Amino acid sequence: MVRSETVRATRREWIGLAVLALPTLLLSLDVSVLFLALPHLGADLAPSGSQLLWIMDVYVFMSAGLLVTMGALGDRIGRRRLLVVGAAAFGAASVLAAYSASAEMLIAARALLGIAGATLMPSTLSLISTMFGDARQRGIAIGVWMACFSAGTALGPVVGGVLLEYFWWGSVFLPGVPVMVLLLVTAPVLLPEQRSGAGGRLDPLSVVLSLAAILPVVYGVKKVAEQGPSAEPLLVAAAGLAVGALFVRRQRRLADPLLDLRLFGHRAFGAALALLLLSMIALNGTEYFLAQYLQLVEGLSPLRAALWIVVPALGIVAGSLLAPVLARRVRPGFVVAAGMAVATAGFLAIAQVDGTSGAAFTVAGFFVAFLGISPAMVLGTDLIVGAAPRERAGSASAMAETSAELGAALGIALLGSVGAAVYRAQVAGTAAPAVPAGLLEGAAREAFTLGLNTVAGLSAVIMVVLAVAAGLLGRARPGG
Missing domain, CATH: 1.20.1250.20 (MFS general substrate transporter like domains)
Structure with a gap:
């Protein structure tokens, strides 16, 4: 393969x-x-x-x-x-x-x-x-x-x-x-120009099943992120997973499937998809709070907050360009593991943010975290497309993109829900009518910061797990 x-x-x-x-x-x-x-x-x-x-x-x-x-x-x-x-x-x-x-x-x-x-x-x-x-x-x-x-x-x-x-x-x-x-x-x-030599026709039922599986899952995850867990979005997402099982069953029977499940027979392919998914959960789950933190806690305007957000993105850019260079000299699994260690340090710094930290310290923590997490995204994507045969490059690329999109949505839904729950629990005791408005605003800022701390701590745990897994399983060079 x-x-x-x-x-x-x-x-x-x-x-x-x-x-x-x-x-x-x-x-x-x-x-x-x-x-x-x-x-x-x-x-x-x-x-x-x-x-x-x-x-x-x-x-x-x-x-x-x-x-x-x-x-x-x-x-x-x-x-x-x-x-x-x-x-x-x-x-x-x-x-x-x-x-x-x-x-x-x-x-x-x-x-x-x-x-x-x-x-x-x-x-x-x-x-x-x-x-x-x-x-x-x-x-x-x-x-x-x-x-x-x-x-x-x-x-x-x-x-x-x-x-x-x-x-x-x-x-x-x-x-x-x-x-x-x-x-x-x-x-x-x-x-x-490049195409599959087989040139088989698309199976219309597989296309319908694919949409009927992915759309309900994405819808359910987004609704949980926006409104918190409830029966309706969870049932919709569960229905999508059930259709997904039917989709997988049909792909196994087709001579020319929409999604070639044989790709998952390559250990690097499946491991890289999981790595990409979990990395995007941690990245997007914490990034979801950054713009809100800068505006609600630090009091920045939307445009100034947007300018600050560029800084962590530069960390991803730097890490994305540096990772392939390092992978020439060091096994990619070790590059990813080292990056996860760096990301852990960044997330732990974010977990220590308080009302006196300031925007610069918080954004610096995000910069370090995103710098460290980017090798997993780059080398993971490289493993996915490198493991697939040339005639299935489009399908493999689509799987990488789907994994990243689901990871982004799940990060906001899961970690976002955790942060929101922490926030609600903290402000519940200060929402009494007798509490002065100024004190209530301060308590709300502290509660939001604690939610950010909690989410960053969970992301640090994810990074540690991925660092160990990358060191043990991700030893093959991209495409090797």
Whole structure:
């Protein structure tokens, strides 16, 4: 199952990587750029409460639900072809979203953006796997890809704030248009075409089962994150898992499955998926509290808080670029284990934050934690795409993306619920009518800080477990 290609990439492939990095940065930016625009579009389009939630959530639902399908489709029709089609669709949907005249129109445009995004992410990652046959070069390329993804997530609120300062709310969607035009022009020249030799047809029932499994799970997790545990989202998520079991059963029977379960026969593939999932749980579970902490406890404006959040993202960028270089000299499992030790120190520092720590100390703790956790994401992703045969690169890339998305959602739901429970328990005793307002505000800030401390402590425990596991099980070099 492991590929043996040793052909090294030339200047053309590295320029092609720059072309692939742009839509990667844009897609992650598009997830977060809308946050600051919500009040503006709310005043203009007057959406209902449920419509506002759909405006935010439908992008994630459609993207997560179709990743597996689009990864398999790229394997069959060609990854470059799917990338070009997705880029054209994303650009058109961006214009549609920017000039939406109603909430319904914006929801539809966001749904189209999610569908197009689902074609782009596995296509970019699988094309990197195709272009960089040398394992060391592929590791560096995936590090660049991951760095761009992380940078886009952090820059989204900043870019949104700048655009909203001078333009209308729809302008936050327009940066995608020139990027996609550039991709459409350069892709046929710089990017290779690669498809599965089998070229089998997609099984329609598998596509339906895939959506019916992933969407309820993502919906249930998001609702638990937003509202806390309750019967309705838990039952919905359980129904999705049940459909997932039917999906797996059907894949075992098909000669040309939507998801090749034989990939999980490679130990590195399954271990890397678990590593990626747990890393994203810890990263997103704590990051969820950072923006709120900076605004509610430190009293920063949304834009200043967004600028502070760029600093931890730089830790991910630095770690993503450094990890493949270190993996040339040290076994990747040990690089991941060392990174987890660094991340543990960062999370333990966050666990000690109090009302006198200040924004700089808190953000520094996040920087160290994210610097340490990034090798797991980069080298884990590299192991996933490196373990898959070339004809299944799209499916493997889609699995990596799905694991990361589920980890992000689970991190917010699980660790977010823990932090919220700590907060509620702490403020319950100070919510009596006789308590002065100033004292109540101070108690609320202390309670929120304690919730952050608790979540950071749990993340440190996850890091220790992953460090031990990486040292024991992750000894093979990426792609080896």
